[in-house]
Amino acid sequence: MTSPNGSTDVLRVEHISKRFGTVTALRDVNLRLAKGEVLGLIGDNGAGKSTLMKIICGFHQPDSGRILIDGEEVSVKSVDHARSLGIDTVYQDLALINELSVYHNMFLNREPVRFGLLNNRKMRALARAHLDDMGVHIPSVEVEVAKLSGGQRQAIAVARSVYSRSKILLLDEPLAAMGAKEGVQILDLVRDLKARGEVSMMIIVHNYAQILEVCDRVNLLQHGSITFDRPTARTSVQELTDLVVAEYRAARNGLRSV
Template identity: 90%
Template sequence: MTSPDAPSTDVLRVEHVSKRFGTVTALRDVNIRLAKGEVLGLIGDNGAGKSTLMKIICGFHQPDTGRILLDGDEVSFRSVDHARALGIDTVYQDLALINELSVYHNMFLNREPVILGCLLNNRKMRSLARRHLDDMGVHIPSVDVEVAKLSGGQRQAIAVARSVYSRSKILLLDEPLAAMGAKEGVQILDLVRDLKARGEVSIMIIAHNYAQVLEVCDRVNLLQHGSITFDKPTARTSLKELTDLVVAEYRTARAGLRPAGDPP
């Protein structure tokens, strides 16, 4: 067991965070941690509070109670840009890519290098984009191609690469494998494995596919009704255990909605 005086290896800690929207309580006393170089899977039913938690971590929402620590220092994010400046970036399902622009323009969106203070340095962007994608093992035929012409897996990889090479130290992935085929999903899982092997970026993945979570994550948290109810290393849990937990929640919810006297 770690000594209480030992330095923490956590790059991110969320402590006793709660969030309400009017009469709806989205999060209740949430505690979550992410170690340097770790991949954490966050699972839970729709409406459990996963998106709200992610939006608090990335600076979109402010928590009502609790605090966030980054490398051991308490922080209060003023905005998404503020969180990003401190090294936290999010890749949402919609990816925030501009389909009509090239791969390399999307890689440097809103942080384009310029010449003489006003002219885009397209040569530099093209060269760096190619180098970054090759370095991460992302196979794109040409960085000049429009993003709209790429597969879903390729677009997801570009969004992840953009965050990594903007010097993010914490990467939040919101359903990165949603609506993807098996081949595209493998490409993204391989990308996450490569990032984990480097140990330079800590990753939190929101996912519904528990098998994929067990495959690439070091640890898994289950969020139920706004609270973390399960926290285990993936090596010490199983697909059956995770499924049984969610099925039990479903049965409890169903029993609560069943009229008195109805059979189970």
């Protein structure tokens, strides 16, 4: 399938809806991600951003709608199934095991085995080579993840997904609770991956300046629907802020009228 700008869409979400009991989390969501594109997904807390990501990665099943990968409709049955389709997600909690080394985390659940034993030498060498290739600076791949900074841990989680041949990478607030220096490290990593053109990314970020800095396009999710879809070159921090502030004021006025 081809997007309006002529590039091939690696991911399309069409008319997705999701309810949890009486709560409607998503209603008729339509979203596209072009090959090699970085899409920023913004919205207030509870807008449905994480729910949408969890549907794309197979953690939740939609009540209606469909997902297409490279133009082919797929039913993403589980997180493992999503990974087999080339979709991986890096959450805020990272799913890293703090007590394990960097290289063990890099190969978690897909460790190479030799003569019935873990091939630690191979994992160390491959982890080091891959991190170096991606420009991720870790003093030693043998250090426990718990001893690394937040930015380094986030970089390892991203590198692990890329190394596993993911073609669609979903990043759920990768810069949350990070200092400016750590945030720059992750933004640089996103830029490097974008330059390679090997992976398409969708990123939930609350800092609009960061969205404009690394993303090609931005979508705003409000009340469970995409209400704004525009290239970042044609919007601004002020416009995005005004849209969210207007939503907040409307909600506050609605509460006052009750």
